[in-house]
Amino acid sequence: MKxxxxxxxxxxxxxxxxxxxxxxxxxxLCYHGVTGGNxxxxxxxxxxxxxxxLFLQQLDYLQANFRIVSxxxxxxxxxxxxxxxxxxxxxxxxxxxxxxxxxxxxQLLQRGLPATAFLVTDKSFAAxxxxxxxxxxxxxxxxxxxxxxxAALAVKGIEFGxxxxxxxxxxxxxxxxxxxxxxxxREAIIRxxxxxxVPLSYPHGQTSEALSNLAASMGYTCGLxxxxxxxxxxxxxxxxxxxxxxxxxxxxxxxxxxxGLTWWTDKLLQPLRAATIRIxxxxxxxxxxxxxxxx
Numbered sequence: 313m314k315x316x317x318x319x320x321x322x323x324x325x326x327x328x329x330x331x332x333x334x335x336x337x338x339x340x341l342c343y344h345g346v347t348g349g350n351x352x353x354x355x356x357x358x359x360x361x362x363x364x365x366l367f368l369q370q371l372d373y374l375q376a377n378f379r380i381v382s383x384x385x386x387x388x389x390x391x392x393x394x395x396x397x398x399x400x401x402x403x404x405x406x407x408x409x410x411x412x413x414x415x416x417x418x419q420l421l422q423r424g425l426p427a428t429a430f431l432v433t434d435k436s437f438a439a440x441x442x443x444x445x446x447x448x449x450x451x452x453x454x455x456x457x458x459x460x461x462x463a464a465l466a467v468k469g470i471e472f473g474x475x476x477x478x479x480x481x482x483x484x485x486x487x488x489x490x491x492x493x494x495x496x497x498r499e500a501i502i503r504x505x506x507x508x509x510v511p512l513s514y515p516h517g518q519t520s521e522a523l524s525n526l527a528a529s530m531g532y533t534c535g536l537x538x539x540x541x542x543x544x545x546x547x548x549x550x551x552x553x554x555x556x557x558x559x560x561x562x563x564x565x566x567x568x569x570x571x572g573l574t575w576w577t578d579k580l581l582q583p584l585r586a587a588t589i590r591i592x593x594x595x596x597x598x599x600x601x602x603x604x605x606x607x
Contacts, residue, residue, distance in 0.1 A: 322564035331571035335398035337542035348448025382426035430475035473511035524550035
């Protein structure tokens with residue numbers, strides 16, 4: 313039903329109208345992996361790996377309808393209180409799967425599109441040392457970039473950030489343990505890749521005021537969540553919103569997500585959702601998030 317609605321809005325260009333209305337807000341897309349196979353992997357319960365053919369359609373759509381800017385450019389504009397061009401969009405990729413090097417990066421570099429990849433640094437450290445990209449293999453969807461591979465991509469202009477050392481659920485950690493995750497990962501990226509300005513992507517997209525303050529105090533440039541929505545000049549730089557792209561998003565659904573339509577839908581449904589939960593659930597239970605409801 314949802315995809316049918318998005319298809320209807322796409323064909324009637326309502327999605328483009330929504331994108332125009334949101335043109336002065338900056339979207340940040342959150343990808344994970346892109347498989348070189350014709351279909352997403354069978355063992356992909358979280359819908360992380362998008363088929364290459366669909367990813368290419370999405371890049372075509374973005375280039376035709378948005379202006380892709382780098383995360384550092386977005387942060388620079390925020391620091392300087394400078395407005396970015398209308399329709400600006402940032403591309404990010406979480407986890408550091410090796411298919412970022414063998415599938416994603418060649419497409420981005422060919423098109424001249426900037427992007428930031430966030431590494432789980434313990435996994436990168438343990439990966440192999442080869443920096444020869446000889447085409448996609450199925451195992452690239454389950455293995456991770458090595459430091460040499462990441463450094464080779466950084467030389468070509470790809471930005472890298474921290475996804476912590478071990479990808480824990482930060483809300484379950486003490487602040488001391490979170491500090492260790494943040495410090496170890498940031499130091500590893502500086503040492504192996506040479507970037508001194510390091511952004512942070514919170515594992516599972518979750519943070520708290522204390523965690524965001526901690527990340528800021530440790531020298532990170534920003535913190536990215538997966539809270540649904542777009543960003544403006546007042547959005548907390550250490551609680552930036554992103555739109556997660558799933559492997560089964562067709563082009564119309566992708567267009568709806570990129571435009572901010574799903575964010576608007578979520579805002580409109582919040583009163584109804586809250587009322588429904590009050591009626592059907594005990595008051596002690598928390599409200600479901602937009603991500604849990606797959607809005």
